[in-house]
Amino acid sequence: DAGVIQSPRHEVTEMGQEVTLRCKPISGHDYLFWYRQTMMRGLELLIYFNNNVPIDDSGMPEDRFSAKMPNASFSTLKIQPSEPRDSAVYFCASRGGYNQPQHFGDGTRLSIL
Amino acid sequence: AQTVTQSQPEMSVQEAETVTLSCTYDTSESNYYLFWYKQPPSRQMILVIRQEAYKQQNATENRFSVNFQKAAKSFSLKISDSQLGDTAMYFCAFMKSGGGADGLTFGKGTHLIIQP
Numbered sequence: 001d002a003g004v005i006q007s008p009r010h011e012v013t014e015m016g017q018e019v020t021l022r023c024k025p026i027s028g029h030d031y032l033f034w035y036r037q038t039m040m041r042g043l044e045l046l047i048y049f050n051n052n053v054p055i056d057d058s059g060m061p062e063d064r065f066s067a068k069m070p071n072a073s074f075s076t077l078k079i080q081p082s083e084p085r086d087s088a089v090y091f092c093a094s095r096g097g098y099n100q101p102q103h104f105g106d107g108t109r110l111s112i113l
Numbered sequence: 114a115q116t117v118t119q120s121q122p123e124m125s126v127q128e129a130e131t132v133t134l135s136c137t138y139d140t141s142e143s144n145y146y147l148f149w150y151k152q153p154p155s156r157q158m159i160l161v162i163r164q165e166a167y168k169q170q171n172a173t174e175n176r177f178s179v180n181f182q183k184a185a186k187s188f189s190l191k192i193s194d195s196q197l198g199d200t201a202m203y204f205c206a207f208m209k210s211g212g213g214a215d216g217l218t219f220g221k222g223t224h225l226i227i228q229p
Contacts, residue, residue, distance in 0.1 A: 033216055038162065047217035056216065091158060099146060099165075099210055102217060104158035 004105035005090050012111045016078040021108045023047055026092030034067055034077050034104060035091040043075070049075065082112045099105075114142045115207045118218035126195055127228050133180075134190045134223045136205030144210035147181065147188045148217070153201040161203070162187065166210070192225075200227045 004025040013019055025032050034047040045055040052069045060067070064083070069075040077084050089109050093102040117141045126132045138147070149161040164172045171179050176193045192199055203211050205220040 027161050029140075035217075041220045043217075043219040047219075048216055053160060059216075080119070093158075095215075099208075101146075101148060103160070103161055104150075107158075108155050109229065 002095050003083075004092055005101055006090075006108050008108060009106065010109045010111075012113065013082060014113050015083055016081045018078065019049050019082045019086075019090075019110060019112075021079070021090050021110070022078040023075045023092030025075070025092070026072070026096070026103055028029035029094035029096045029103075030072070031095040031097070032069060032075050033093040033095070034075070035093065036089075037089040037091060037107070045076070061100060086110065086113045114143075115209070115218045117205050117207050117218050117220035119203075119205055121223045122221070123226070125226040125228060128195060128197060130195055131191065131193050132195055132225065134192075134205075134225065136188045136190070136220055138186050138188065138205070138207050139208075140186070140207065142209050144148050147179075148182070148206040148208070149177070149179070149190045150204045150206060150219075151199075151201045152204065152222070153198075156165040158204075162190065166200060171193050195227045197227050197229060199221045199225060203227060 007022045021102045021109045030051050034046040037043045046059045047067045049069045084090045089107045095102045118137045145166045147164045151159045151161050162172050162174045162177050178191045180189045203223045204222045206217040
């Protein structure tokens, strides 16, 4: 049973470039979450979807961040334009329904130079 | 809003010893879930154990058990017979039950080091 799949595993890019992070949730899971992990702020929820619909995006830090879920098996998190302070590990997680535990992908380590 | 506090930034014990990691939380909710996640150097987030607030019985998973004190809003993790592979960051997390705020609120983590 495949877990949550994130790509790329590492991304290094220059300030000002567009960054796209990708996530494939576990098949059958109808909740998808994006988190960011930094040393200063720890793990923070950015946005989550239920049945492909964004439910709560209050954690998205700025308008430079956007997330989409065009279908049940794919989601993207975009940063445009990227800044050095966006450097972090970004996790995607999915969940199979009410009150079930979340399963995390391996994360994308993003470095903005 | 919920808050989760882990007061021990780092702990170190010898292999085979028992260690307890502390977690306290603040919420006005009556129904919720609490979790412990392990993050080894590989960066994966691995679910260790889960507790439902309405269940009085403490959850156990092999060498891992919790001490859940609802009135005190305390949720500690006990690791028995610790192993080198237990070395990792451990995060305590809160999730409100039911719909609405479905994301996890995490503590800042405890770095656990198991010494040979």
